[in-house]
Structure formats: C-alpha cells, structure tokens
Amino acid sequence: MSDPVPLIVIGAGPAGLCAAAEATAAGVETLLLDEQTAPGGQIYRAIGRASPERQAILGSDYGRGARLLEVLDSGCLDYRPSASVWQVTPEREVYFTIAGQAQSLRAERIVLASGAMERPMPFPGWTLPGVMGAGAAQTLLKSSGLLPGGGAVLAGSGPLLFLVASQILDAGGRIAALVETTPRGNSMRAMPYLPAMLRMPSYLTKGAVLLARLRRAKAPHFKGAHNLSAQGGKRIEFLRFTAGGRDHDVPCSLLLLHQGVVSNVQITRALGLAHDWKPLPRAWQPRLDPWGGSALEGIAMAGDGGGIFGARAAELQGRLAGLDAAYRLGKLTQAARDAKARSVQRALAAERAARPFLDRLYQPAAEFLNPADETLVCRCEEVTAGQIRGFVKLGCLGPNQAKSFGRAGMGPCQGRVCGLCVSEIIARARGADVQDVGYFRIRPPIKPVTLAELAAMACAGPNDAK
Amino acid sequence: MGETEYAVIGGGLVGMAVAFGLQRAGRRVTVFDEGDVAFRASRGNFGLVWVQGKGAGLPDYARWSRLSAALWPELAAELEEASGLKLELSQPGGFDICLTEAELAAKAASMAALRARLDGDYPFEVLGHNRLREMLPAIGPKVAGAIYGPEDGHVNPLYLLRALTAAFLGRGGRIENGAAVAEIAPLAWGFRIGAAPGWRAEKVVLCAGLGNARLAPLVGLNAPVKPNRGQVLICERAAPFLPYPNLHVRQTGEGTVQIGASSEDVGLDDGTTPQAMAAMAKQAVDMFPVLENIRVVRAWGALRIMSPDGHPIYEASRAHPGASLVTCHSGVTLAACHALRLAPWIAGGSPPVPYLESFSADRFALSPAA
Amino acid sequence: MPIDSPFRRLPDAQARTLAFTFAGRELEAREGDSLAAAILAAGIATTRHTPVSGAPRGPYCMIGLCFECLVEIDGEPNRQACMVEVRDGMRVKAMQGARGLGKGPADE
Numbered sequence: 001m002s003d004p005v006p007l008i009v010i011g012a013g014p015a016g017l018c019a020a021a022e023a024t025a026a027g028v029e030t031l032l033l034d035e036q037t038a039p040g041g042q043i044y045r046a047i048g049r050a051s052p053e054r055q056a057i058l059g060s061d062y063g064r065g066a067r068l069l070e071v072l073d074s075g076c077l078d079y080r081p082s083a084s085v086w087q088v089t090p091e092r093e094v095y096f097t098i099a100g101q102a103q104s105l106r107a108e109r110i111v112l113a114s115g116a117m118e119r120p121m122p123f124p125g126w127t128l129p130g131v132m133g134a135g136a137a138q139t140l141l142k143s144s145g146l147l148p149g150g151g152a153v154l155a156g157s158g159p160l161l162f163l164v165a166s167q168i169l170d171a172g173g174r175i176a177a178l179v180e181t182t183p184r185g186n187s188m189r190a191m192p193y194l195p196a197m198l199r200m201p202s203y204l205t206k207g208a209v210l211l212a213r214l215r216r217a218k219a220p221h222f223k224g225a226h227n228l229s230a231q232g233g234k235r236i237e238f239l240r241f242t243a244g245g246r247d248h249d250v251p252c253s254l255l256l257l258h259q260g261v262v263s264n265v266q267i268t269r270a271l272g273l274a275h276d277w278k279p280l281p282r283a284w285q286p287r288l289d290p291w292g293g294s295a296l297e298g299i300a301m302a303g304d305g306g307g308i309f310g311a312r313a314a315e316l317q318g319r320l321a322g323l324d325a326a327y328r329l330g331k332l333t334q335a336a337r338d339a340k341a342r343s344v345q346r347a348l349a350a351e352r353a354a355r356p357f358l359d360r361l362y363q364p365a366a367e368f369l370n371p372a373d374e375t376l377v378c379r380c381e382e383v384t385a386g387q388i389r390g391f392v393k394l395g396c397l398g399p400n401q402a403k404s405f406g407r408a409g410m411g412p413c414q415g416r417v418c419g420l421c422v423s424e425i426i427a428r429a430r431g432a433d434v435q436d437v438g439y440f441r442i443r444p445p446i447k448p449v450t451l452a453e454l455a456a457m458a459c460a461g462p463n464d465a466k
Numbered sequence: 467m468g469e470t471e472y473a474v475i476g477g478g479l480v481g482m483a484v485a486f487g488l489q490r491a492g493r494r495v496t497v498f499d500e501g502d503v504a505f506r507a508s509r510g511n512f513g514l515v516w517v518q519g520k521g522a523g524l525p526d527y528a529r530w531s532r533l534s535a536a537l538w539p540e541l542a543a544e545l546e547e548a549s550g551l552k553l554e555l556s557q558p559g560g561f562d563i564c565l566t567e568a569e570l571a572a573k574a575a576s577m578a579a580l581r582a583r584l585d586g587d588y589p590f591e592v593l594g595h596n597r598l599r600e601m602l603p604a605i606g607p608k609v610a611g612a613i614y615g616p617e618d619g620h621v622n623p624l625y626l627l628r629a630l631t632a633a634f635l636g637r638g639g640r641i642e643n644g645a646a647v648a649e650i651a652p653l654a655w656g657f658r659i660g661a662a663p664g665w666r667a668e669k670v671v672l673c674a675g676l677g678n679a680r681l682a683p684l685v686g687l688n689a690p691v692k693p694n695r696g697q698v699l700i701c702e703r704a705a706p707f708l709p710y711p712n713l714h715v716r717q718t719g720e721g722t723v724q725i726g727a728s729s730e731d732v733g734l735d736d737g738t739t740p741q742a743m744a745a746m747a748k749q750a751v752d753m754f755p756v757l758e759n760i761r762v763v764r765a766w767g768a769l770r771i772m773s774p775d776g777h778p779i780y781e782a783s784r785a786h787p788g789a790s791l792v793t794c795h796s797g798v799t800l801a802a803c804h805a806l807r808l809a810p811w812i813a814g815g816s817p818p819v820p821y822l823e824s825f826s827a828d829r830f831a832l833s834p835a836a
Numbered sequence: 837m838p839i840d841s842p843f844r845r846l847p848d849a850q851a852r853t854l855a856f857t858f859a860g861r862e863l864e865a866r867e868g869d870s871l872a873a874a875i876l877a878a879g880i881a882t883t884r885h886t887p888v889s890g891a892p893r894g895p896y897c898m899i900g901l902c903f904e905c906l907v908e909i910d911g912e913p914n915r916q917a918c919m920v921e922v923r924d925g926m927r928v929k930a931m932q933g934a935r936g937l938g939k940g941p942a943d944e
Contacts, residue, residue: 035900035919046868053848057846084919095740104740117897117899118897128892129881129883130881136896136898144877145845145848145851146843146844146845146846147843147846149843151842234881235881235892264901379896380903381888397643398501398502398503401509405624405628410700412761412903412914414763437502441503443764444740444765445762445764445765448763451701451758451759451761452751455748457740458747604937703935704937705933759912
C-alpha cells in the first residue's frame with residue numbers, strides 16, 4: 001500500500017477550489033476530485049469555456065469564477081474531473097470512479113466541498129416532463145448556451161428565481177409568467193433579521209436591480225400564488241394556480257421551479273456525522289467547527305454543503321479549511337494560519353449575517369413543505385405525500401420506517417429529492433419537531449456503482465496500484 | 467400509561483407476528499417498540515422463506531422451518547386480505563450456489579446427513595453445472611453447481627412487516643412506540659412495563675431481538691443472544707432474469723436485485739465496509755456474469771440475532787408465569803409458525819409440536835456454549 | 837433546432853456540431869453539451885418511463901442528483917444524461933421501465 005495522499009478535496013466549486021488554492025500555496029500535495037467534466041461547481045459551471053457573449057449575459061458574479069481556476073496551474077495539484085465519489089469512510093478512504101474504473105485512495109485529510117442543490121418543490125404534477133429546476137435551466141444556459149425561448153413559466157420563490165428570469169430576458173428569451181409563491185406574511189416575519197442583512201447592502205441592491213429588470217420586461221408577474229398544480233398529459237401543458245383571489249391557467253411548454261437551495265448532505269450523512277435542523281431555511285446542516293472540521297478526525301466540510309451561505313462565503317470557508325489542513329499537515333504554523341485567516345473570518349461573518357433575512361424572507365410556503373396528498377414526493381419509487389401520512393397512521397415515527405413501509409428514498413437518488421419533504425410530512429402529521437423526526441440513514445454507495453467496478457476492488461485495498 | 471392483557475416487547479417481524487397471532491387467538495395485545503432509529507433486523511434482511519441447510523445441528527429446527535414454509539401461503543393470504551398489500555410470496559424452490567466442487571460436495575454431504583437424521587424425509591437435490599444451467603440459464607462458467615431445495619422461497623419482508631402492522635392495528639391492536647422498554651418488573655399480578663408508573667400487563671412476551679438479552683433476566687428467562695452483522699447490496703431494478711431465489715442473489719417482485727450477505731462478528735456496528743461490499747460483488751458476478759454492469763444503489767448492514775447455536779429460543783418463564791420469550795434470527799421464514807402456531811401456545815394453548823422443548827434455553831445451561 | 841423546442845441556442849460561432857441519435861432520430865448537438873442538454877434542445881421532453889408506473893419523466897435537476905434523465909447510451913442502460921457529454925455518433929434511447937441485463941444494440 002502506498003502512502004496516503006496528504007489532502008483530498010472533493011468538489012471543484014468555489015469552496016473546493018479555494019481550499020485547494022490555500023493548501024497548495026502552502027505546499028500541500030492535493031488531489032481535487034470533481035464529478036463534473038469542468039471545474040467551477042454549479043455556480044461557475046463551464047466558466048473556463050463560456051464565450052464572452054455568454055459571460056456577459058450571466059453577469060459579473062459569474063465572471064468572478066474565472067480567477068478561481070488559477071489553482072489548477074499549481075504544481076502541487078492533481079485535478080481529476082468526471083470523478084464520481086461514491087464512498088468516503090471515517091478512516092478517510094475515498095472511493096471513486098473515473099471512466100468506469102473504480103479506485104480508492106487514503107488521505108491524511110479530506111475537505112468535502114460537495115455543495116448545494118435546489119430544494120425540490122413538490123406539488124401535484126411536478127413530475128411531468130418539461131418541469132424542471134430554474135437552476136437546471138441556468139445550468140443549460142451556462143454550459144450549453146440554451147435559452148428558454150418559447151415562453152417559459154417560472155414559479156416559486158428565492159433570489160435565484162429572479163436571477164434566472166433576468167438572465168433569460170437579458171439573453172433575449174421570453175417569459176410567459178413569473179409566478180411567485182412567497183407567502184405574503186414572509187416579509188414581515190423577515191424584518192427582525194433586516195439589520196444584520198444591512199451589513200451586506202450589495203445583496204439588497206442586486207435584488208432591487210433584478211426586480212426593476214423584471215418590471216421593465218412587463219412579463220406577467222403573479223404574487224402570493226398558491227394551490228399550484230402542473231397539468232398535462234405526456235408533458236407540461238399549463239400551470240394552474242390561485243393568485244389575487246382568482247384561479248389562473250397559464251399555458252407553457254417549460255415550467256421552471258425554484259424554492260431556494262439546500263445543502264447536499266449525502267456525504268456527511270453517509271459518514272454518520274451529526275446534523276442539526278435549521279428552522280429558518282428549513283434544512284439540515286452538518287455540525288462543524290469554525291474551520292469546517294467535523295467530529296471525524298481529518299474530515300472537514302467547506303461551502304454550501306455545510307449550510308447555505310452563498311458562493312462568496314463558500315470561497316471563504318474553502319480558504320479556512322485549506323489553511324487549517326495546511327496547518328495540521330505541518331505546512332503552516334498555527335500563527336501563520338491564524339494570521340492568514342483573520343481577514344477571511346471577518347468577511348465570512350459579514351456574509352453569514354445576511355443569511356437569516358433571506359432564509360426567512362424566502363422560506364417556502366407550507367404547500368411545498370407539506371404537500372397535498374396526491375403529490376408524488378419520492379420521484380424514484382413514486383410514493384405520494386398521502387401514503388407517507390398513511391404510514392404515520394401505522395405508527396411510523398420517522399423517515400426510516402417510512403422507507404421500510406413504502407420504499408420512499410430507496411431509489412437511485414437515495415432520498416436526495418424526497419428526504420426533506422418526507423421528514424417534514426411526518427413531523428406535521430405527528431405534531432413533532434423535524435429535529436426529532438430525523439432523516440434517512442444514508443448508506444454507501446452515494447452514487448451508483450456497477451458490480452464489476454466493486455468486484456474489481458475485491459483484492460485491492462486503498463492506494464494499491466490498479 | 468395503560469393496561470393490557472398481553473404486552474409484546476418489540477415491533478419487528480417476530481413481535482408483530484406474535485402479536486398478530488395472539489390477537490387471532492382472541493387476546494388483547496399492546497406492542498411496545500423503539501423509535502425510528504434502532505437496531506432493526508426487520509428492516510435489514512434478505513426476504514428468504516428458507517428451509518435448506520437449517521437444522522444441521524438440531525433436526526427439530528429443520529422440522530420447524532419446513533412447517534413454517536408450509537404454513538406461509540396461509541399466512542400470506544390472510545395478511546393480504548387484511549392489509550390489501552401484495553406480499554410477493556413465491557415458493558418455487560431455491561438454490562444454494564457453489565463456486566467450487568469442494569464446497570458443493572461438503573454441502574451435499576451435510577444435507578445428506580441431515581436427511582438421514584430426519585429418517586429420509588428431507589427433500590433436496592444436488593445439481594451439477596449443466597443441470598443447474600437448465601433451471602438458471604444466467605449462471606456463469608465458474609459455478610460448480612448448487613443444492614436445490616424445493617420448499618424454499620422468498621417474500622417482500624418490508625411489506626410483510628407493514629402488512630402485519632396494518633392487520634394488527636386494523637383489528638384493534640395497539641402500538642406504543644418511540645422508546646425502548648428500559649425495564650420490566652414482575653408484580654403480584656402481572657407485570658409492569660417500563661419505568662414506574664409504566665404500563666400494566668397480565669402477560670409479557672419478549673420479542674425484542676438483541677434487547678432480549680438484557681430484558682430476559684428481569685422475568686426469570688435467559689436469552690444469550692449476540693449480534694452477527696450481515697451486509698447486503700441493493701441493485702437497480704432489472705428485467706426478470708432470476709426465476710428462483712437463492713442464498714446469495716435474489717430478484718424481488720419489483721425487479722430489484724439483492725446480493726448478500728456477509729457474516730461478521732463486530733458487535734453492535736451495523737455499518738458497511740468497502741471490503742465486504744467488494745467481496746459480495748465479486749461473488750455475485752462470478753455466479754451471474756450478466757450482473758456485471760448492473761449498478762448498486764445502496765448497501766446496508768444489519769445485525770442478526772444469534773443464539774449460541776443459531777437456533778430459536780422459545781421459553782415460558784417458570785419463575786414468573788405469564789412471561790415468555792421468542793427470539794430467532796429467521797423472523798421471515800418463521801413468521802408463519804410464530805403467528806399461526808407459537809402464538810396460540812403463548813395464548814394458553816398446548817404446545818403446537820411435540821418437539822417445542824427443543825427450543826428451550828435450557829439447552830445452553832447444559833452445553834459449554836452457554 | 838425544431839420549432840417545438842422550448843429552448844433556443846445562443847449564437848456561438850466557435851462551437852463544433854456533433855451528430856447523435858435519440859430513439860433512431862438523427863439529432864445535432866454542440867461540442868461540450870451534456871447529453872441531457874442536447875436532448876432538451878431538440879425539443880424532446882421525455883427521457884425515461886419509470887419502472888414503477890411507466891409514467892414519462894424528463895431531466896429535472898441537471899446536476900446528477902435526481903436520476904430522472906436516465907437513458908440508454910450505446911447499449912448501456914440507466915446512464916445519467918446530464919452527467920455525460922455528447923460524443924459524435926452516440927446512439928441514445930429513452931429508458932423504458934426496468935433495465936435489461938447485459939449490453940444490447942442501441943437501435944434495434
């Protein structure tokens with residue numbers, strides 16, 4: 001068995017790139033594994049190859065990602081794209097597959113930077129083809145220059161919904177309707193968090209610019225929409241909803257949904273780390289120390305996988321995790337780490353301060369947290385919200401019993417799509433806190449792996465030559 | 467806090483089968499169960515209704531397993547009727563596939579010895595590679611052969627638990643769950659379940675799996691059970707390719723391919739290990755090369771509940787009449803016997819089979835294994 | 837680009853055009869496209885029918901999480917179309933329910 005790799009960073013978004021940058025700058029040999037074909041993560045997806053025209057549409061926040069790629073030139077960095085990490089053990093073995101070949105490597109330290117995902121937005125009909133995430137549409141724009149051209153409907157809540165709408169308009173696309181589902185009471189309930197938000201005035205300015213852009217475009221804009229259902233036979237044909245006391249049917253061939261973003265907790269859950277339920281964003285967050293360190297020696301998390309604080313915060317968290325890794329690997333003194341970290345920590349505190357206001361302002365409406373009975377919650381195994389409620393009547397106390405009774409969360413996505421919702425539904429049905437209801441127990445592999453890939457590892461341990 | 471005639475401790479497959487059976491026998495039953503996260507063999511098992519190979523050290527266990535397999539259609543029909551669920555019971559016979567001639571010969575010899583101890587009444591066949599391939603065309607060239615047991619089968623174990631639960635609740639049963647029962651105290655009349663004031667039960671049946679080891683002595687019983695970990699791989703759904711269940715690979719009614727199972731003494735650790743996952747994958751591909759490109763979507767580990775000799779323990783307390791113990795590691799196979807034969811005995815009937823005493827914990831007092 | 841596609845392409849003079857087939861139909865993609873993007877660009881909304889109920893599904897998350905865009909690529913079933921870049925000459929089919937075992941011809 002060969003020596004362990006000093007540092008493995010998993011994920012090449014802003015957090016992972018910055019962690020790698022700090023570590024390699026201190027002379028730490030670093031392996032950067034990323035599932036995508038190109039670096040940048042979701043936020044800076046395809047940043048290395050987007051044409052100047054596309055960059056102009058996507059805006060300066062997107063262009064910012066380009067300079068994060070400088071780390072890729074470091075002689076200390078081994079960057080491997082298209083690497084699907086399917087297991088990380090508490091003993092710091094990392095199992096991954098590239099081009100159909102499974103491998104494993106042991107690391108002295110690991111920084112997880114597995115990022116975020118759009119919060120799934122379940123409501124009746126949301127599984128129809130032609131219904132997808134607004135972030136997914138943005139991915140299509142970033143990586144393929146694909147623009148919703150025929151009049152898409154955007155529905156949901158959150159800053160990204162407005163950003164995507166504005167980018168579509170800037171690129172010359174058309175929006176048939178913007179259907180905002182933010183409950184009317186949210187802005188009042190967010191007010192107590194406004195003062196902290198004002199530490200980051202740029203976020204408010206950006207929001208105001210986006211809203212003005214949408215007003216200029218004169219796209220129909222519905223507010224306080226509720227009772228959503230996607231209607232159609234083989235694909236989406238129209239969105240039905242109630243707003244302003246009236247029922248509406250808006251025809252569309254593309255329905256883009258958004259309800260904020262949440263941490264992708266698959267790796268941290270599979271590692272068995274403790275997670276806390278955060279009532280403002282209504283999501284789970286792994287328990288971490290100020291450097292991103294977890295309860296497992298040598299395993300840290302940076303970026304939105306440890307709670308949603310945005311791309312800038314992810315960069316800063318990545319820097320902290322990279323500095324700490326360099327210190328613990330003996331490449332930086334504690335004093336040097338702390339000195340380099342000081343300004344990063346200050347900036348991070350300011351970024352974090354803005355978050356509670358946004359979390360409360362855009363907290364999803366109840367109908368997407370605890371959807372109507374007929375809503376398919378688990379898309380893989382086709383389990384409805386009503387069935388989950390039925391399991392509660394059979395004495396089911398939490399998602400693991402629900403999984404056992406009715407297969408919710410047993411499909412290939414392993415509960416990524418239904419997990420939050422299943423816990424919320426059970427909590428409401430039981431009258432219990434989501435924290436007490438808990439979450440699915442996530443088991444490896446966290447991405448599907450073929451039997452042949454697994455079998456090929458039968459004789460080889462971590463770091464053996466393949 | 468409440469009162470019940472029968473308190474069944476444990477809401478897994480053993481507890482629910484016993485509770486359902488007691489209810490069928492006209493008893494008033496409350497099941498006490500833990501919360502969402504617990505060591506639950508009922509959520510982690512392979513779903514086999516299995517006869518072959520069981521009872522090599524205790525022929526009565528072979529008899530009992532065969533009886534349960536024979537009773538299974540009756541249980542399934544009643545549960546499906548009561549719950550509206552399809553349990554996917556299928557008993558076409560099953561295989562224990564061997565990759566080497568030596569392994570096949572050893573298993574054949576063991577089965578022949580068991581048949582001799584059962585006076586010849588123990589059906590099985592030893593199939594070489596070519597005969598096996600006629601029944602299982604997907605086997606690979608490395609397969610030496612298999613033991614075929616005509617009474618073997620499988621069922622969906624998760625729907626079994628759900629159906630037992632639904633049927634039990636539908637007939638007026640009660641489940642108290644959310645926390646493990648920490649203590650049981652014999653009273654002048656009956657038992658107190660849980661810390662004071664607790665529930666009051668006339669009778670108590672311990673079906674708490676590994677928890678029985680701690681609870682049994684509180685009511686004058688002995689349950690020397692220990693955990694044995696099994697890991698299983700769950701693959702994506704595939705078109706039907708495997709018409710028979712077998713000990714290492716089975717395809718469920720929904721098309722999911724399951725691969726098992728490791729056997730490890732690791733204490734109360736129900737995790738998974740890359741090494742065991744790789745070994746199981748290799749074995750499965752050796753047996754069925756057609757599986758090499760199928761994807762594993764999940765693996766799990768769960769703890770078997772093993773007595774020193776691997777056989778069930780059924781015992782009524784002599785020190786504290788009214789308390790009894792039911793524990794085994796084959797909660798799926800034995801569900802039919804537990805619901806339809808053992809529960810009526812616990813409800814006050816006569817022993818269902820003349821050899822029931824073979825399963826008394828007394829056997830451990832006499833053997834060095836205790 | 838078909839008229840019924842809800843997407844249109846931004847002009848990009850440099851991008852090379854690739855050819856692939858979906859369910860036997862000859863389609864164009866741009867170099868660097870994920871397969872899911874190329875399929876959506878062609879106006880195709882459905883990439884699989886589920887093994888549970890046979891319901892049609894299409895790409896939802898585009899980042900490899902939801903497994904709704906499962907397709908068969910050159911005979912290999914259940915590939916995530918959003919995680920694979922299009923290659924010239926790829927033969928792609930929608931998944932119809934549970935996968936078969938072993939590799940089969942893509943466009944029989």
